[in-house]
Amino acid sequence: MTFTAIRGGTALADEIELEGHLASLLRLENIGLLLGAGASVAAGGLTMSALWDEFITKCKEESIWMVEHGFIREEARTLPNPVVPNFENLIDSLEIALSDWARQMRMAGDDSLLYTSSELELEKKLNSLKKIKAALFRTVVSAALLRKDWWLSPSGVETNDDGLASQRTILQKLVSARQPGQSSPWVFTTNYDLAIEWAAESIDLQVSNGFLGTHIRRFSPQSFDLSFRNTQARGEARFGVYNIYLAKLHGSLTWKEESGQVFEVSAPLAHQRIKAFMDERNGEDLGLMVMPRAAKYMDTIGYVLGELFRRFAEFMSKPQSCLILCGYGFGDEHINRLIRSALLNPTLQLVIYSSGFNGDPNDLSLPPALRKLLSLKNPRITVVGGGSAHAHIDSLAGHLPDPLIYDEDMRKFERDLREHQYPQDHTSSPGVQL
Incomplete structure (x- = not known):
């Protein structure tokens, strides 16, 4: 299926126009991702x-x-x-x-x-x-679970492992696009897997997921208000971004509740717990995962998940924010409500990657919540489709602008400036070094 994308009620001409639009959005004050099950398919997950x-x-x-x-x-x-x-x-x-x-x-x-x-x-x-x-x-x-060897590896996922290549690329591009003084990117996900954590760790990127501690990691929501800085940096580099914020809206395979508190355990230890759960024929629950049921809206009002949803709603209400959705099938009505309500923020931009979108906003095969957003014809809503070849996480990784483009522009500007200050016939003058 060919590439198709629509912004408001106007179709985008090609992928170059989409990439230009994304480049402008990444300069906004706040940037975030919402990832669903489809975003983990390349890593071994299932829709x-x-x-x-x-x-x-x-x-x-x-x-x-x-x-x-x-x-x-x-x-x-x-x-x-x-x-x-x-x-x-x-x-x-x-x-x-x-x-x-x-x-x-x-x-x-x-x-x-x-x-x-x-x-x-x-x-x-x-x-x-x-x-x-x-x-x-x-x-x-x-x-x-994705891949078993990722759970048992003492060194985590290696950077040469292609299973998380798109996740790594996306995280690196989002972080590198941040300007001095801007906040770190947010990643919101409905997935229980560890794809984002493993991808970030493989490129030495700090993950602030709401848990604090070294040997005992306890949920402490104030950690979302903290950030990292390089004490050795000088100039604008002091305001660089060195972490992402991660909110797992439906819980995680590595969370457990004990004595009224929520803890995060290591992957190998969590894998033992998961194995016991998988072997138990009548097992009904595991940690703080919110299983896919309509009643999960009630499960999200607890201390941990309630705080994460509050952060999600708070992010979308901030001025000059952009939320990119990828692999999300609009099957969670409690999330759909928050997104629709957030459109009251006149500066919020939405970019939706939907593999089922073929360019027809009235296609009845689309999720009703997505059709509702398309019917608004809001220029702040961009939907990218064209089948799995154009609308999955690999395409998002390719469409996001490479920060090196900006660096090359700056180098060209510097060369032009120097040529203007020191014309060609003066380049050999004593004391002038280019």
Whole structure:
């Protein structure tokens, strides 16, 4: 599919025009990314549709059971092109049934010492439902693991590993584009994986993710108000940017809650915990991940996630801000609401990379939330599409301007200035050095 992009109600001519637009946006006071599941595909992650394909392939009996009991339709498990159900609604319906059947079992236990045949059947259904819910959660976690060797490597992800090449490029370009006195870039993500952390560590970029501590890292939101500086630098370099801010809006595979506090653990230790979770057939939860369900809006009002969402809303409300969305499928209505509300900020710019966008704002295959944004025809909203070849994270990495372009312009300006001050016939004069 060919490249397509639209700004407001006007189509952009080509990628060069898009790159120029992005170059101007990176000069704004505040710059941020919102990454969804699609942004981690190149690193081994799965989109929601790919995740569902994996579930119905590996858990055939569970998918058949859900069809028989009315939780999904037959076409949802018909390969090779199943109709992907709404994950949030599906898990909500499973949890509602789980709660109701558990209540019926408790009532039956209070009324008699022996189960009737119907009660035994109910217990069997209850156990099956628990296993199916656990299987779904294990599939979600599996999609966020990326590569096993990254978890177990004592030196982290190497810079020659192409799996995170785009993430590294994007982070380097965002940081290098910051001007003296401007704040560090923000990265907001709905992903549980460690792609951003590993990419930043591989290029020695500091990550401020809300946790402070050396051996014991405890969530301390005031860390988002701190920044790094180079004490050896002189001039404008003293105001350079040496870190990014990372807000994992749905939690992380490396978080755990203990005694009312939230801690971050190392990747190898977290991997042990994840392995135990994956081996437990009836496991229902892991750390502070917010599983894909409609009720996760309630999960986000807690201390940690509530603070991260507050920072997200605060970022979009700041003057002269730009938020770039990549790999986000607009499936989280609580995030969609914040984005729509943020458009009341007259200086907010949105750039959306959507692999499903073909240039038609009225395409019914697009997520309703994205169609709503397109219908506004707001010149502050740019949508980039054209299929996966033009709208995934690799394209974003290529479209962002290289800071060396600015350096070359400055060198050319300096050469022109020197030629003006010292004409060619004076270059050999004593005491003049170019």
